[in-house]
Amino acid sequence: MKLQKDLPTIFNEFGEVRRNGFIKAKELKDQGVPLIGVFCTYFPQELALAFGAQTVSLCASSDETISDAEKDLPRNLCPLIKSSYGFGKTDKCPYFYFSDLVVGETTCDGKKKMYEYMKEFKPVSIMELPNSQSEEGLKLWKNEIVKMKETLEEMFNVKISDADIKRAIKIKNNERKAVKKFYELGKKDPVVLKGEDIFKVLNGTTFSFDRESIPKQMEELIEKIEKESIKNKYPKKPRILITGCPLGTATEKVIKAIEDNGAYVVAFENCSGAKAVEDLVSEENPDVFEALAEKYLKIGCSCMTPNPNRIKLLDKMIDEYKVDAVIDVILTACHTYNVETLSIKRFVNDKKEKPYMSIETDFSTSDIGQLNTRMAAFIEML
Ligand code: BJ8
Numbered sequence: 001m002k003l004q005k006d007l008p009t010i011f012n013e014f015g016e017v018r019r020n021g022f023i024k025a026k027e028l029k030d031q032g033v034p035l036i037g038v039f040c041t042y043f044p045q046e047l048a049l050a051f052g053a054q055t056v057s058l059c060a061s062s063d064e065t066i067s068d069a070e071k072d073l074p075r076n077l078c079p080l081i082k083s084s085y086g087f088g089k090t091d092k093c094p095y096f097y098f099s100d101l102v103v104g105e106t107t108c109d110g111k112k113k114m115y116e117y118m119k120e121f122k123p124v125s126i127m128e129l130p131n132s133q134s135e136e137g138l139k140l141w142k143n144e145i146v147k148m149k150e151t152l153e154e155m156f157n158v159k160i161s162d163a164d165i166k167r168a169i170k171i172k173n174n175e176r177k178a179v180k181k182f183y184e185l186g187k188k189d190p191v192v193l194k195g196e197d198i199f200k201v202l203n204g205t206t207f208s209f210d211r212e213s214i215p216k217q218m219e220e221l222i223e224k225i226e227k228e229s230i231k232n233k234y235p236k237k238p239r240i241l242i243t244g245c246p247l248g249t250a251t252e253k254v255i256k257a258i259e260d261n262g263a264y265v266v267a268f269e270n271c272s273g274a275k276a277v278e279d280l281v282s283e284e285n286p287d288v289f290e291a292l293a294e295k296y297l298k299i300g301c302s303c304m305t306p307n308p309n310r311i312k313l314l315d316k317m318i319d320e321y322k323v324d325a326v327i328d329v330i331l332t333a334c335h336t337y338n339v340e341t342l343s344i345k346r347f348v349n350d351k352k353e354k355p356y357m358s359i360e361t362d363f364s365t366s367d368i369g370q371l372n373t374r375m376a377a378f379i380e381m382l
Contacts, residue, residue, distance in 0.1 A: 007228060010221065011197040014204030018249075021056075021207045022094040028054055028209060029098050034156050037099030039084065040107055041276035041299055042129055044292045047149055049168035051158045054209050056095045058102065060084040061248020063363040065092055072117055078334045079362045080245070081110045088118060096122070101155060103148070105129040107303040108336050125151050131305055133297050142293035149289075165288040171211055173280045178215035179205055180277050182222055186266040187321050190236060192229035195265025196255045199247065202273055238263040238382040239322055243314060243344065244329035245337050246271040250363035254329050257371040262379045267321040269314055270329070275299055278313060302336035310340070311347050318352050324382050328358040355382060 005013075025035060034053035038045070048055045065086025066079060072089070073082055087093035088102075096102075102124045104115040118124050127144045130137030149160050182201060185192055201221070205214055240263050247254065247270065255265050269275060279298055285291035300309030318326065326348045330337050341358040348356035357378050361367055 007193075007197075007224065007232075010224075011200045015200040017204035018207040021209065024209050025054075025056065025095055025098045034101075035095075035099045036152075037096055037102040039102070039111065040105050041271045042105045042107065042296050042301070043103050043127070044145055044148075044296050046165055046168035046172050046281065046292060047145070047152060047160070049171060049211065050160045050164035051152065051156065053152075053156070056099065057206055058084055058088070058093065058096050058099065059246060059248065060087045060093065061250045061363060062087075063250065065090050066363070073114060076333050077110050077114075078108075078245075078331045079250075080248075080331055080334075081114050083363055085114050085118060088122060101125060101152075103127065107301065108334070110333070123155075129303070130297070131303065133304060133309070138293055138297055141297045142289050145289050145292050145296075162288050165292075166283070169281045169283060169288065169291065173283065175205075175211050175214045176277045176280055178218035180274075182218045183268070183273060183277075185222065185225060188229070189239075189322055191234045191239070191264050191266060192225055192232070194234075194259055195240070195242075195268075196252065196259060198265070199252060199255055199268065199272065202268065203248070234264070238324040238379055239266045240264065241267040241269060241314075241317060241321060241323040241326050242273075242329055243269040243310070243326060244358070245331040245334050247329065248272075248363075251329065251331075251361060253365065253368055253371060254327070254359065254361060257368070257375045258327065258379070261372060261376040263324075263375075263382070267317050267323065269310075269317055271299075271301070274313060274317060275301070275310075302334075302340045307340065310344070314344070314347065315352070318348070318354060323354065325355040325357070325378070326352075327378075328356065330358055330360045332360055332362045 036048045036053055036055045037058040038055050039058055045055045059080055060083035062083060066082045068090050069082035069086035073085060088096045091097050102122050104124055105127045106112045106129045115124050115126055127148055130140045153160055183198055186198060208214060240258055242265055258265055279295055281295040282291040298309055300307055300313055328341055328344055345356045348354050
């Protein structure tokens with residue numbers, strides 16, 4: 001990343017990292033580097049990093065393969081599941097094709113049942129994620145992490161020591177600190193960059209295969225943004241926080257609809273933003289498996305019941321980012337996030353006294369007009 005370039009070019013390059021990473025993935029395969037495909041932020045990436053493997057997100061975000069998926073899966077299923085399955089089945093996603101192993105977790109019902117069919121054409125290993133963050137749940141999750149380490153050792157014929165995992169924890173923590181420092185630019189008032197650019201950078205870094213270079217890249221980028229903010233003045237507009245399902249290329253339309261209609265997205269609480277990054281893994285705990293289990297089980301996903309950690313993070317972020325309103329993005333047929341809209345609405349309206357709106361969308365472009373109309377009406381009243 002050459003920082004002599006202007007900011008729009010740099011942001012667009014981050015936006016292209018996923019596509020450009022296909023070649024890099026092939027090169028890594030040619031060098032014999034194992035590639036682990038993942039579908040969820042609950043997977044402790046440190047396990048892969050500890051033995052020199054790479055991880056890549058296989059969560060697709062395009063409607064291109066949905067009709068292929070619907071030959072096997074019900075139409076009334078979340079587009080993220082259908083699209084990801086479709087890309088795998090049709091071999092249209094190079095990341096899926098190059099993955100030696102896919103790791104899934106028992107998160108939502110649709111995803112965990114989909115893996116049963118995915119196993120027919122790809123090696124898939126499932127981690128049993130508890131549905132609650134209880135003491136018992138923590139024990140189960142720690143045990144699952146140990147089992148996954150053993151699966152990786154056996155499959156790739158390697159030994160993963162505690163010291164290897166400790167080293168990986170440090171690398172991932174440094175990455176998290178740097179990414180967090182970047183998205184925390186969203187706290188600035190007046191704003192210094194748009195939500196669509198924050199999203200491009202966050203999404204791009206998840207597809208970087210050089211994790212150790214991320215802190216330096218973020219440092220340079222932050223410095224450049226701060227320097228240019230002296231001359232790039234952004235007019236005052238309402239500040240929005242996005243929560244809900246993860247976003248991807250197809251659902252960038254939501255960010256665009258918000259920012260085209262008079263507001264800024266200053267924060268992403270979902271798995272495309274803070275949810276996966278905010279907390280670090282303890283580097284002090286001598287039990288590396290317990291340290292990993294504690295960090296990952298804390299993730300406030302709606303597949304947990306109850307799910308207090310989503311509220312806790314929202315509470316903190318609404319204040320810290322001086323948010324004027326919250327928009328909850330639900331992918332069609334995502335029952336857990338959809339059911340949770342009521343408690344999020346109650347929390348945002350009653351406890352934080354802020355406006356809230358939930359929108360349901362998919363990976364098509366057919367609702368862009370409707371999104372614009374709803375955003376314009378919502379933002380106007382702020
Ligand atoms: S930790 S948000 S990445 S599960 S949108 S497939 S929940 S029906 S993506 Fe997720 Fe992990 Fe949770 Fe994050 Fe199911 Fe809903 Fe689809 Fe979803």
